[in-house]
Amino acid sequence: MPVKVTNSPDSSKPSEFVRVEAAALTELALRMDGSMSKPFTEATALLLGVADGRGRIIVTGIGKSGIIARKIAATLRSTGTQAHFLHAAEAIHGDLGMLAAGDVVVALSYSGETEELLRLLPTLQRLKVQLVVISGCSTSTLARASRIFLDAGVSNEACPLNLAPTASTTVMLALGDALALEVSRRRGWKAEDFADLHPGGRLGKRLARVSELLHSGDALPQVEIGTPMTQVIYEMSRKKLGMTTVLEHGRLAGMISDGDLRRLLERDGSHALEHTAGEIMNSTPVTISGTALASSALALMEDRKITSLVVVGTNGKVEGVVHLHDLWTLQLS
DSSP: OOOOOOOOOOOOOOOHHHHHHHHHHHHHHHHHTTTTTHHHHHHHHHHHIIIIISEEEEEEOOHHHHHHHHHHHOOOOOOOOOOOEEEEEHHHGGGGGGGTTEEEEEEOOOOSOHHHTTTTTHHHHHHTTTEEESOOOTSHHHHHOEEEEOOOOOOOOSSSTSSSSSHHHHHHHHHHHHHHHHHHTTTTHHHHHHHTTSSHHHHHTTTTTTGGGGGGGGGSSSETOOOOOHHHHHHHHHTTTEEEEEETTTTEEEEEEEEHHHHHHHGGGGGGSSBBBHHSBBSSOOOOOOOHHHHHHHHHHHHHHHSSSEEEEEEBBBBEEEHHHHHHHTTOO
C-alpha cells in the first residue's frame, strides 16, 4: 500500500531532521520483519542466483535515487557480488545494450513513475530480464511491472517542506545495503575475501595479510640446528630482528630469541658459547600462516607477549618472520 505523506513537524532543532530519518529506518526494519519479509527473502535468492553465474545484477535509477543506486552497486561489488550501475537516462541512448537475458535489474524510484525508468520496461520484458523495484508506492507502474516489489515508503521526508528526498533516500540506501549484506552473508563471505578487494588505504592496512609483511629471503634470520652459538649470535645481530629461526633439513625445528640468549648467559655464564642452536632453542615457537590477517598476527603477539611470529607454510617450511614493529606501523588498532 502507498504510504500517506504528511508534512514533517516543524522544529527549531537540526537534530529533528536526523530523528525523522531514524524513525523512517525503524519503520523499514519493522516491515522487513513483517510484511516485507517474504519479498526481501525472494529478492535475496534472486540476487544469489545471479551471483552464482547465471546473469548479472544491474542497479538503475536517476536523480537522487540514481546516486543511491550507484552506491548500492558499489556495496554489492565490495562484498563480493558482481553488480553494475546503469544510468536510466543513458540507458535509453544506447546503454541498454549492456542488458542480456538472465540479468536482474534493481530499479530505484520513490514514486515508481519515473519516466526514464518506465521507458526501459519494454526492453526488460523483451529480454525477459527480471525486475526488482525499490519504491514507495506499491500500486505504481514500476511496482506492477516488477517481479518483486520492496517497499521503501516513509511517513515523512526530513525536509521541512516535505519535498527534498531525504528520509526516502536514506531508507532506499539502507534497504540496498541490507540486500547486499544478506547476499554476502549467505554466500559465506569472510574477512579474508573482503581483504582481497580492499588493498588500499587504512582499510587495506587493517586487512593486510601476513604474507605481505614478512621478512623473507636474505632478510630471514635462519641457522641450522647444529650451528655454534657464536654464529647464532652473529646471524641474530646481522638480521636485526632479535631472533632467529632454527632449521633442520629445511623445516622449522625451533626459534631462538634475545630472551633465550639472556637466560642462557644467566645460567651458563662463560660456558654459554659452548652450546649449539639445537641445545638452547625453543622447540615449540608460536607460528602463523601467511594467509592470516595482519590484525590476527597482532592479536596473537599481544596475547602471547612476544615480538615475532614464524610464518610457516602448509609443507612445514619457513616462509619468513613477521615482527611486531611491522604491525605497529600499520596502525591496526
